[in-house]
Amino acid sequence: MSTLAPFANEPVLELRRANVRAQLQDAMTRLAPALPLRVPVMVGGDERAGAELLSTDPGDPERVVAIATRATERDVADAVQEAERGLRNWRTVGAADRAAALFRAAAWLRERRLEIAALEVRECAKPWPEADADVCEAIDFLEYYARGAVELEAGPSLLQVPGERNDMRYAPRGVTAVISPWNFPLAIPCGMTAGALATGNAVVLKPAEQSPGCALMLVRALRAGGVPASAISLLPGEGDVGAALVAHPRVHTIAFTGSLPVGLEINRAAGVVAPGQNHIKRVVSELGGKNCVIVHSDADLDEAVPGIVASAFVYAGQKCSAAARVLVHEAIAEQLVERVAGAVRVLVVGQADQLGTDVPPVIERAAQERVDRYAALAESEGRVAARVDGVPDRGWFCPPTVATDLPPDSAVLNEEIFGPLLAIDRAAGVEEACDVVDGLPYALTGGLFARDPAIVRYVRQRTPVGNLYVNRGITGAMVGRQPFGGNRLSGTGSKAGGPDYLLQFVEPRVVTENTMRHGLVV
Numbered sequence: 001m002s003t004l005a006p007f008a009n010e011p012v013l014e015l016r017r018a019n020v021r022a023q024l025q026d027a028m029t030r031l032a033p034a035l036p037l038r039v040p041v042m043v044g045g046d047e048r049a050g051a052e053l054l055s056t057d058p059g060d061p062e063r064v065v066a067i068a069t070r071a072t073e074r075d076v077a078d079a080v081q082e083a084e085r086g087l088r089n090w091r092t093v094g095a096a097d098r099a100a101a102l103f104r105a106a107a108w109l110r111e112r113r114l115e116i117a118a119l120e121v122r123e124c125a126k127p128w129p130e131a132d133a134d135v136c137e138a139i140d141f142l143e144y145y146a147r148g149a150v151e152l153e154a155g156p157s158l159l160q161v162p163g164e165r166n167d168m169r170y171a172p173r174g175v176t177a178v179i180s181p182w183n184f185p186l187a188i189p190c191g192m193t194a195g196a197l198a199t200g201n202a203v204v205l206k207p208a209e210q211s212p213g214c215a216l217m218l219v220r221a222l223r224a225g226g227v228p229a230s231a232i233s234l235l236p237g238e239g240d241v242g243a244a245l246v247a248h249p250r251v252h253t254i255a256f257t258g259s260l261p262v263g264l265e266i267n268r269a270a271g272v273v274a275p276g277q278n279h280i281k282r283v284v285s286e287l288g289g290k291n292c293v294i295v296h297s298d299a300d301l302d303e304a305v306p307g308i309v310a311s312a313f314v315y316a317g318q319k320c321s322a323a324a325r326v327l328v329h330e331a332i333a334e335q336l337v338e339r340v341a342g343a344v345r346v347l348v349v350g351q352a353d354q355l356g357t358d359v360p361p362v363i364e365r366a367a368q369e370r371v372d373r374y375a376a377l378a379e380s381e382g383r384v385a386a387r388v389d390g391v392p393d394r395g396w397f398c399p400p401t402v403a404t405d406l407p408p409d410s411a412v413l414n415e416e417i418f419g420p421l422l423a424i425d426r427a428a429g430v431e432e433a434c435d436v437v438d439g440l441p442y443a444l445t446g447g448l449f450a451r452d453p454a455i456v457r458y459v460r461q462r463t464p465v466g467n468l469y470v471n472r473g474i475t476g477a478m479v480g481r482q483p484f485g486g487n488r489l490s491g492t493g494s495k496a497g498g499p500d501y502l503l504q505f506v507e508p509r510v511v512t513e514n515t516m517r518h519g520l521v522v
């Protein structure tokens with residue numbers, strides 16, 4: 001470990017520089033003739049074609065970005081078998097050598113960061129700053145977990161007494177199924193995969209059906225870095241492919257990031273022990289949220305308004321950490337609603353590849369319909385304080401909307417919407433606001449704008465959320481700085497990008513040896 005430089009976050013691009021912006025446009029121009037990408041099923045070194053799954057540009061649904069092969073049940077079975085084979089070798093490679101492969105994969109991504117960001121812009125309508133940040137986060141996960149695995153390999157020191165030698169080591173759990181969402185199309189699958197690989201597990205990756213092209217880049221990076229093909233297979237497909245992996249009796253760990261209903265189904269299915277299965281599967285689940293920002297009466301609104309608006313509307317509210325509900329002190333509620341509404345009315349809704357865009361389209365038609373449904377409900381149950389009119393009609397655009405005066409039991413206030421719709425709600429004080437947060441089933445991120453240190457202490461101590469942000473926006477967790485993940489129904493994981501993460505992929509083993517020899521046995 002002494003030869004490794006300490007971990008540092010990959011710097012994001014300086015998009016204010018004209019030459020950097022020109023490089024991005026060049027990368028997009030270079031990407032165009034490569035589309036649509038072909039994404040095969042990759043079972044070890046074997047690449048398989050078959051029935052197709054199209055991923056399209058949310059801003060221009062006629063544009064096909066990737067044509068993936070839909071994995072079959074046979075592919076799932078073969079990939080798990082290949083992973084078992086790959087595991088036998090990969091687990092014996094020392095952590096330092098596995099780390100070296102992950103560092104080389106990070107370097108591969110770094111070299112191609114512009115092209116990969118361009119692909120994210122096309123495949124998931126990530127605006128440039130978000131796409132760039134996603135590539136940087138993927139690099140961070142590789143660099144961070146590689147270092148963490150080297151440290152973990154040494155094992156903790158145990159109490160030693162004369163006559164015995166005690167030794168504790170962490171062994172890889174086995175075949176790991178990684179099932180990922182589309183909203184961080186490189187970083188999230190990369191983080192879960194890197195955590196498993198760094199600790200010596202073999203991975204079968206089932207990426208989101210909306211972003212197989214980005215997942216292909218991850219697998220290419222890992223293999224180019226030296227991860228054996230048998231230790232990382234790729235199974236594009238829809239939920240049925242994920243479900244088949246979860247049910248497979250020889251999968252040991254399931255690392256899932258996605259919605260609550262799917263997470264609950266996975267936890268249920270993983271609890272079934274099939275005949276001949278001699279282990280209990282571990283499910284690491286990072287799930288949804290209904291993230292609240294509390295605004296106290298003494299808050300600096302010049303800080304709170306841009307913080308709230310960015311947290312709610314960047315990437316069209318499609319971050320798991322996005323602000324969905326504001327709980328504002330009633331003394332300043334009118335003022336805050338007016339100012340947030342004013343800031344939202346001037347948001348620029350447009351294509352992700354335009355640098356001036358604040359709010360891109362949502363991922364797919366079903367998402368657009370869902371957000372529209374909640375917006376209509378907000379209008380009928382409460383009051384719409386702001387809505388951006390005239391959004392483009394081609395692509396899955398939703399008008400950014402601010403709703404208020406909703407009844408406490410409104411679905412708009414309580415369910416995850418995952419789109420550009422922010423609800424503002426009043427509270428008599430911080431205590432009442434904390435009661436509301438406490439009453440929600442989710443506990444992922446939260447925010448507080450307040451000046452009084454006693455109020456800050458009170459909320460810090462009471463909030464159940466996994467990540468609380470004070471006097472700043474509530475998105476943009478950085479690896480190593482803000483280990484990320486939720487509590488309650490927001491997840492069972494222990495903080496992606498944090499010091500405990502790797503422990504989920506290993507099992508501790510203790511060996512105690514009697515060192516009091518009673519004669520030599522030949």
Ligand SMILES: NC(=O)c1ccc[n+]([C@@H]2O[C@H](COP(=O)([O-])OP(=O)(O)OC[C@H]3O[C@@H](n4cnc5c(N)ncnc54)[C@H](O)[C@@H]3O)[C@@H](O)[C@H]2O)c1
Nearest residue numbers: 180181182207208238239242243258259262286287288320
């Ligand atoms: N907590 C976090 O860190 C975090 C991060 C990002 C996204 N999310 C959450 O993810 C959701 C958005 O992502 P999404 O729409 O891709 O989620 P999703 O749950 O619909 O899908 C996630 C993945 O699960 C697969 N899947 C679907 N049904 C399955 C089944 N029965 N068995 C196994 N796999 C199945 C999908 O194909 C996809 O690959 C939101 O709820 C968001 O809050 C959470």
